[in-house]
Amino acid sequence: MPDSPTPARDLRFPDGFLWGAATAAHQIEGSPLADGAGPSIWTRFAHTPGMTLNGDTGDVACDHYGRWKQDVALMRELGLKAYRFSVSWSRIHPEGTGRVNQAGLDFYSRLVDELLANDIEPLLTLFHWDLPAALDDRGGWLNRDCADWFAEYGSTLYRALDGRVKKWATINEPWVVTDGGYLHGALAPGHRSRYEAPIAAHNLMRAHGAAVQAYRAEGRHEIGLVVNIEPKYPASDSAEDAAAVRRAHAYMNEQFLHPALLGHYPPELKEIFGDAWPDWPAEDFALIRQPLDFVGINYYTRSVTAAGDSYPLKTAVVRQPLGTYTETGWEVFPQGLTDLLLWFKDTYGDLPVYITENGAAFFDPAVADEGRVRDPLRIDYLRKHLTAIRDAIDAGVDIRGYMAWSLLDNLEWSLGYSKRFGIVHVNYGTQERTPKDSARWYSKVIASNGRTL
Numbered sequence: 001m002p003d004s005p006t007p008a009r010d011l012r013f014p015d016g017f018l019w020g021a022a023t024a025a026h027q028i029e030g031s032p033l034a035d036g037a038g039p040s041i042w043t044r045f046a047h048t049p050g051m052t053l054n055g056d057t058g059d060v061a062c063d064h065y066g067r068w069k070q071d072v073a074l075m076r077e078l079g080l081k082a083y084r085f086s087v088s089w090s091r092i093h094p095e096g097t098g099r100v101n102q103a104g105l106d107f108y109s110r111l112v113d114e115l116l117a118n119d120i121e122p123l124l125t126l127f128h129w130d131l132p133a134a135l136d137d138r139g140g141w142l143n144r145d146c147a148d149w150f151a152e153y154g155s156t157l158y159r160a161l162d163g164r165v166k167k168w169a170t171i172n173e174p175w176v177v178t179d180g181g182y183l184h185g186a187l188a189p190g191h192r193s194r195y196e197a198p199i200a201a202h203n204l205m206r207a208h209g210a211a212v213q214a215y216r217a218e219g220r221h222e223i224g225l226v227v228n229i230e231p232k233y234p235a236s237d238s239a240e241d242a243a244a245v246r247r248a249h250a251y252m253n254e255q256f257l258h259p260a261l262l263g264h265y266p267p268e269l270k271e272i273f274g275d276a277w278p279d280w281p282a283e284d285f286a287l288i289r290q291p292l293d294f295v296g297i298n299y300y301t302r303s304v305t306a307a308g309d310s311y312p313l314k315t316a317v318v319r320q321p322l323g324t325y326t327e328t329g330w331e332v333f334p335q336g337l338t339d340l341l342l343w344f345k346d347t348y349g350d351l352p353v354y355i356t357e358n359g360a361a362f363f364d365p366a367v368a369d370e371g372r373v374r375d376p377l378r379i380d381y382l383r384k385h386l387t388a389i390r391d392a393i394d395a396g397v398d399i400r401g402y403m404a405w406s407l408l409d410n411l412e413w414s415l416g417y418s419k420r421f422g423i424v425h426v427n428y429g430t431q432e433r434t435p436k437d438s439a440r441w442y443s444k445v446i447a448s449n450g451r452t453l
């Protein structure tokens with residue numbers, strides 16, 4: 001008798017696994033100054049000549065501010081169970097602190113009610129990079145008062161929305177905010193200082209802690225932190241490359257999770273920043289290390305890492321000759337997600353995890369005559385990463401949900417509208433939305449809880 005064939009693997013995800021998609025305010029809303037909103041640093045940055053590709057701004061974006069109801073209807077049509085979005089701080093507090101702009105609160109309150117009416121769970125991110133310009137004028141994340149500012153903003157939203165919103169995240173990707181906005185200057189507010197970057201990073205985490213503390217006083221549900229982390233693999237077995245991996249791993253993957261979950265920084269950061277690494281007050285870590293209900297992990301790619309001359313890491317990312325790369329130059333490497341999730345569990349324990357972003361920009365064809373957008377590369381990317389998540393779940397990682405990045409093609413920060421990450425195509429001229437093949441495929445995955453991967 002031939003051996004019984006390997007049983008087809010049951011890829012079904014755990015009951016109640018939360019399937020959704022993610023966006024961010026500045027990337028989709030448009031109308032940044034409507035109804036009493038104040039400017040953010042991204043409105044200021046994008047209107048500064050030379051800061052964004054083609055001078056692209058978020059003045060219109062996907063006009064979600066005007067089309068939010070149809071976008072929720074589209075989410076319902078796709079069968080999403082959850083929707084991760086961010087609130088624009090300066091719509092709520094136009095000066096960043098103090099006066100509340102009720103029209104801004106009302107916009108998000110209506111959006112949340114529409115989501116709930118369509119059986120879609122809201123996952124709300126307080127801060128997805130669009131700091132009020134008025135606070136940047138007061139030093140922004142370089143001013144230790146930012147912890148109080150952020151806690152005040154969070155409390156305004158907790159009081160207005162908690163109960164309808166039951167899953168909150170404080171900050172999206174503090175690494176990108178500091179590496180892009182304060183060290184290399186490619187992102188708002190465009191600073192280039194190895195002295196400022198550690199201060200901004202530390203204050204972001206103090207603000208995270210203060211907002212969690214404020215939630216415990218006002219809120220009754222769940223709150224977490226969202227980080228972008230990325231496995232670093234040595235380019236060779238040399239000692240120099242091993243040391244480079246150690247530095248790169250500490251700088252991207254441990255710089256924020258360690259203080260938030262363990263109450264201390266990895267030692268490599270002082271090695272990396274040298275005299276630019278302050279001696280932090282011990283009491284700061286008591287503020288930063290607040291008990292969390294979950295961590296959101298945003299995963300895109302891996303880095304094969306060697307010793308190099310990058311500043312200040314002294315590393316280099318080695319392109320893989322046989323690798324597949326996305327339009328943003330990121331290697332498609334699903335195994336890296338499994339490896340990363342196992343590392344997270346081993347390092348930080350059994351804290352629940354949501355994959356709060358995962359997706360890719362590929363060159364998508366225009367909308368074909370029959371109204372289709374064929375994006376097979378994106379389907380392949382999503383399928384392989386969901387399989388990688390399934391592997392991590394089988395290995396015991398407590399993964400509660402998955403938010404595809406992104407629901408809509410949108411404003412890719414300094415890269416403007418040049419990169420399309422959406423499972424739904426957006427015609428920026430007409431604002432017409434067209435679900436891509438990946439959206440139709442994802443709908444079936446959700447309906448079968450992963451069985452049809």
Ligand SMILES: N=[N+]=NCCCCNC(=O)[C@@H]1[C@H]2[C@H](O)[C@@H](O)[C@H](O)[C@@H](CO)[C@@H]12
Nearest residue numbers: 024172173176228298300301303330412
């Ligand atoms: N090598 N390499 N490294 C890749 C580093 C990725 C860092 N960028 C992100 O994670 C951003 C996240 C952001 O939330 C969203 O607002 C952005 O639109 C997406 C797409 O860019 C991703």
